[in-house]
Every structure is written in C-alpha cells, then in structure tokens.
Amino acid sequence: MRKLFLATVLFIGVTAFAQTAYEKAMSEKVAKVESHLSADDFTALSNDFTRIGDKEKTQWLPYYYAAFSSIQKGRIAMREGRTADLDPIADEAQKNLDKASELSKDNPEILILQKMVHGLKMMVNPQQRFMSEGMLAAEALSKAEKLDSENPRITLMKAEDTYFTPEQFGGSKTRGLELFQKSLDQFNVYKTKTSLDPNWGKAEAEYFLANKP
Incomplete structure (x- = not known):
C-alpha cells in the first residue's frame, strides 16, 4: 500500500512538473509574439513553437502561436512591399494552423488567424484575389464572430x-x-x-x- 502511495505521489509530481515546464516554455515565447522582431526572429520563434507542439502532441496553442509568428513575419513583408514573399509565408502559417484546427475544432481564435492568412494571400494581388481570398477571409471572421461575438x-x-x-x-x-x-x-x-x-x-x-x- 505504501509503495502504491509513493508511486502515486511520484506520478502526480512528475505530471505537475511536466505541465509547469510546458507552461514556462510557452510563456517565455508567447511574450515575444507582439515584439518588434525581425523576419528571421519570427521564423525562429515559429519553429520553436512547432517543436513544442510536436513534443506535446495534444496542445493546440503551440501550433496556433507558430502560425501567428509566421503571420507576423508576413505583416513585415507586407509593410516592406515584398508581396512576392506573402504566398510562401501564408502557406507556412497554414500548415501550423491546420494542426491547431485538428486539435481544437470550431475555435474562434484559430478562425481569426485563418482570416489573417487569407488576408496575406489576398495582398499579393488585391484586385485579382478579392473575390477568392478576400471572401474566404470574411467568411472565416464571420464564423469566429458567431462563436465569440x-x-x-x-x-x-x-x-x-x-x-x-x-x-x-x-x-x-x-x-x-x-x-x-x-x-x-x-x-x-x-x-x-x-x-x-x-x-x-x-x-x-x-x-x-x-x-x-
């Protein structure tokens, strides 16, 4: 009985430590997502979040922030007029956003990022893509609003x-x-x-x- 008790205590302790380690790793990186980082820094940050997600396997937030970091990189490219870079950056974000969606269905926060990904792709050529990417962006935001107005x-x-x-x-x-x-x-x-x-x-x-x- 004593062995069972000790094993239970050990299991709870290890679990708590693992959760704390995950939260600590995430907190340190989440604090950077709104910082004025370079495009390369956002690439590294996205990769870090992806690694955390691949390790945890059941958490949607690492993949969400990986996608958001890529979107931030895309916004830098957009401000600098590098529209040719937007499609590959959006595709990079979409890969992680799809992983997040698989783990958390009908999530308004994920839909907001989906809107932003379509927005990046639309800005490659707004006139040509408004009826495709622009409409998809509006649809994603509308779905998000219905879930969390x-x-x-x-x-x-x-x-x-x-x-x-x-x-x-x-x-x-x-x-x-x-x-x-x-x-x-x-x-x-x-x-x-x-x-x-x-x-x-x-x-x-x-x-x-x-x-x-």
Missing part, C-alpha cells in the same frame, strides 16, 4: 479592414477608428481562459487611437 480581436480585424480600405470601396478612417475604440473597450473587459490563451492586439488598437489624424 465579444472577442476584441474580431473587432480589431474589422477596424483594420475598414481603416485601410479606400473610401470608394467602402472603407472609412473615421469608422475604422470607432472600431479600434470598440476593440479597446472589449479588451478592457475580455477575460482569457488561461494565461497562455491569445491576448494580443490591445497595443495595436491603442497605437491607432493615439495616432489618429
């Missing part, structure tokens, strides 16, 4: 689209700023399930509101 990252995506779309195509900087404010209001009350769950985006809303024309 108060998610501030959904409103943030709407704010970006509205702010950067030319007025002749339905965009509006004024309306975009209103949505950034709504997103910020949602961030101030939105609660994540765990400390590792997605919590990015507030700084972007604050930036646009602080630098509005």
Whole structure:
C-alpha cells in the first residue's frame, strides 16, 4: 500500500512538473509574439513553437502561436512591399494552423488567424484575389464572430479592414477608428481562459487611437 502511495505521489509530481515546464516554455515565447522582431526572429520563434507542439502532441496553442509568428513575419513583408514573399509565408502559417484546427475544432481564435492568412494571400494581388481570398477571409471572421461575438480581436480585424480600405470601396478612417475604440473597450473587459490563451492586439488598437489624424 505504501509503495502504491509513493508511486502515486511520484506520478502526480512528475505530471505537475511536466505541465509547469510546458507552461514556462510557452510563456517565455508567447511574450515575444507582439515584439518588434525581425523576419528571421519570427521564423525562429515559429519553429520553436512547432517543436513544442510536436513534443506535446495534444496542445493546440503551440501550433496556433507558430502560425501567428509566421503571420507576423508576413505583416513585415507586407509593410516592406515584398508581396512576392506573402504566398510562401501564408502557406507556412497554414500548415501550423491546420494542426491547431485538428486539435481544437470550431475555435474562434484559430478562425481569426485563418482570416489573417487569407488576408496575406489576398495582398499579393488585391484586385485579382478579392473575390477568392478576400471572401474566404470574411467568411472565416464571420464564423469566429458567431462563436465569440465579444472577442476584441474580431473587432480589431474589422477596424483594420475598414481603416485601410479606400473610401470608394467602402472603407472609412473615421469608422475604422470607432472600431479600434470598440476593440479597446472589449479588451478592457475580455477575460482569457488561461494565461497562455491569445491576448494580443490591445497595443495595436491603442497605437491607432493615439495616432489618429
């Protein structure tokens, strides 16, 4: 009986340690996803998250953040006008996003990233791809909203689209700023399930509101 008790205690202790090790490894890297890193740094970060996911096998968050790191790299390429790089970067993100989706079905956070992946692919040639990638992006965001209507990252995506779309195509900087404010209001009350769950985006809303024309 004593041996059984000791074995149980040992098992619980090892399990707790393993969870702590996973959470520690993730926390250190999650803190970097909104940092001003280089494209190469985001590639390394994505690879690190993928390795954690491959080791854990049942956790969706490592693959989610691996995809998000690739998306961040894509946003750098987009700002620098390197549109030819966007398709391979989006494909890289999609591979990890598919793995995350397999582990967590109907997840609004994953659908938000799916919207962003389609957005990267659309920016390769907006006129030609709006009816394909643009529509798929809108569909993914709509699905996410049905699952979690108060998610501030959904409103943030709407704010970006509205702010950067030319007025002749339905965009509006004024309306975009209103949505950034709504997103910020949602961030101030939105609660994540765990400390590792997605919590990015507030700084972007604050930036646009602080630098509005």
